[in-house]
Amino acid sequence: MSEINRIRERFRRIADLKSEASATNASDLPIDHQLTFQRDAGEQWTFRGGHIYLNDEDIEDLLNEARDDVKFQSAVSDAVSEYRELVWKKGNGSFAKFSVRADAIQDKILCNMKRIYDERTGGVRLAWGDGACLLNNLNVRAILAMYHIRPTEKARKFLKGLKSKLALILVNKNGSPHFERVNSVVKSLYNEVDSALDKTPIDGCYLPCHNGHNSGQ
Numbered sequence: 001m002s003e004i005n006r007i008r009e010r011f012r013r014i015a016d017l018k019s020e021a022s023a024t025n026a027s028d029l030p031i032d033h034q035l036t037f038q039r040d041a042g043e044q045w046t047f048r049g050g051h052i053y054l055n056d057e058d059i060e061d062l063l064n065e066a067r068d069d070v071k072f073q074s075a076v077s078d079a080v081s082e083y084r085e086l087v088w089k090k091g092n093g094s095f096a097k098f099s100v101r102a103d104a105i106q107d108k109i110l111c112n113m114k115r116i117y118d119e120r121t122g123g124v125r126l127a128w129g130d131g132a133c134l135l136n137n138l139n140v141r142a143i144l145a146m147y148h149i150r151p152t153e154k155a156r157k158f159l160k161g162l163k164s165k166l167a168l169i170l171v172n173k174n175g176s177p178h179f180e181r182v183n184s185v186v187k188s189l190y191n192e193v194d195s196a197l198d199k200t201p202i203d204g205c206y207l208p209c210h211n212g213h214n215s216g217q
Helices: 003-017 059-065 070-091 096-122 140-149 153-172 179-196
Strands: 037-040 043-048 051-054 126-129 132-135
Touching (some): 037 070, 043 070, 070 096, 140 153
Antiparallel strands (some): 126 132
């Protein structure tokens, strides 16, 4: 199991079990220059170079890796809150850089949770990268390419469903802080799907026979 998966699984266990054993010994120790916080036997938090680390992994990188995991995001938020409380208690609120970074992490988690909520309540999830655009885990451009090769009536109905979902994103994301980032991608996909729908399905056409009658007659 990779380090990030191991850390993620540990956070899931923490979130599920609601352990109260965290930081029982840490409160009795003096704080060091890295603001070390031993939350439990396998979870050490530190602050250096303007970043907060969990077991020498930048916690913001881990948040990005698990950006769709609600339990993980929530567990990190709880841990950072505990960490900040400990640092402020021992440092008398004098660690301004640490406080700024802790606030930034909580803001990041809040944005992730808001995005997850928006996606789930809208029933639509969009992701993209390396030329691929995934709508509810479906590669839209791959589907479009297949439709251009073989435009069937069944594929046309499927594309109409994708078009409706893209329209839903444009409506629901308006006003969201993430809207500007996805707007151009969604509009481009919407226009591509709309253009493809102009193509008549091959199973909706009848080819003329040599006698001048339709092949379907």
